Amino acid sequence: MAKRHLIALDLDGTLLLKNQEISPRTKTALMKAKEKGHVIAIATGRPYRASKRYYQELQLTTPIINFNGASVHHPLDAHYPRILESIPLAYSKELIKRCETIGVFNMMVEIGDTFYMKKQAGFFAEFLTDGVEPAGTGELHALVKEAPTAILIEPKPEKVNVLHDTLQQTGTETTLQRWWKGETRILEIAPRNVTKATALERIANDYGIEQGNIIAFGDEENDYEMIEYAGHGVAMGNAIDEIKAVADCVTETNEKDGIACYLEKVLHL
Incomplete structure (x- = not known):
């Protein structure tokens, strides 16, 4: 049986097109990955209210990372322990x-x-x-x-x-x-004590997924720790140079279905 992966998705500049939509090809790839048993989680700097739409569109049933890791909660499970950090x-x-x-x-x-x-x-x-x-x-x-x-x-x-x-x-x-x-x-x-990486580690542990089986996609400064931490840190083609430098590989841009291009090949979708 193929190993189960945890797939972490930044939103702006990564999952989303400039028109704030998810492309049909990328959505199809993610849905196929879910069908194969892979775990998908959104990891964004946005608040939950501004990411809820995409959580629902992808029919996710996982915790969601907001505010760059300062908030982690499970929209469908009130018993899931919530992380909510703050600035003094x-x-x-x-x-x-x-x-x-x-x-x-x-x-x-x-x-x-x-x-x-x-x-x-x-x-x-x-x-x-x-x-x-x-x-x-x-x-x-x-x-x-x-x-x-x-x-x-x-x-x-x-x-x-x-x-x-x-x-x-x-x-x-x-x-x-x-x-x-x-x-x-x-x-x-x-x-300072939380990042997308610390939040992703928490979710990976909850699902029993090893660090080496984490795939993370990102493009901006707030994705740095997550891309560095993931076993497969993937920079979008439109990512800043600092993210490309720390990533394991670079895929196509968000406008050219970078997430789908990578997942289709690596997960044999």
């Missing part, structure tokens, strides 16, 4: 104030299943709310009363470098700061 409240408020001083277009603070926004507009409102209203909008350092699970920042284009240089000098012992370098530059800030 005092530091979060300090970071939010610093960002506001530098100049940002928008910020989003996630606290478990609740979120706050500087303003309900732009990329965050279009792609990360899924029609859910924020608990509040406005001055986030005053609104936030609990330790956040994650903080997402969309800087003004002319402030990207200033924000990058400033935040690199602070909080790195507490947080893991990763940039999403797509058409809209987004900084994702999560607790």
Whole structure:
């Protein structure tokens, strides 16, 4: 019998096309992999509400990794032990104030299943709310009363470098700061003690799958640890150079069915 694999899927720039859809070929390959007994899990920086659609479309029955590993839960099993890490409240408020001083277009603070926004507009409102209203909008350092699970920042284009240089000098012992370098530059800030890799290891252990039988697909900074950890770390053709360098191999781009190309060959779908 063929070995069972755990297949981890980043969303943006990996599983999803630019139109935010899953291509028919990639969906077919993943469904065939499921039929063969392989385990599929989404691993994304997005909140669950903004990834639920794809979880349901692929008819998954597994835990899901959100906020780059700060949240792991099983949407279909209330008894599955949930992981929900957070960034210390005092530091979060300090970071939010610093960002506001530098100049940002928008910020989003996630606290478990609740979120706050500087303003309900732009990329965050279009792609990360899924029609859910924020608990509040406005001055986030005053609104936030609990330790956040994650903080997402969309800087003004002319402030990207200033924000990058400033935040690199602070909080790195507490947080893991990763940039999403797509058409809209987004900084994702999560607790330092968790990554997609730590979350993936937890799921692999739960399913009794060895590290060598983990296949992980990714393209951006927040996929680095996961790609490095997996027995088969696969960089998308559109991945940043840092991900390609640490990956075991490079497949086609997300627009050219990179996931399907790899799985069809390796799993003989």
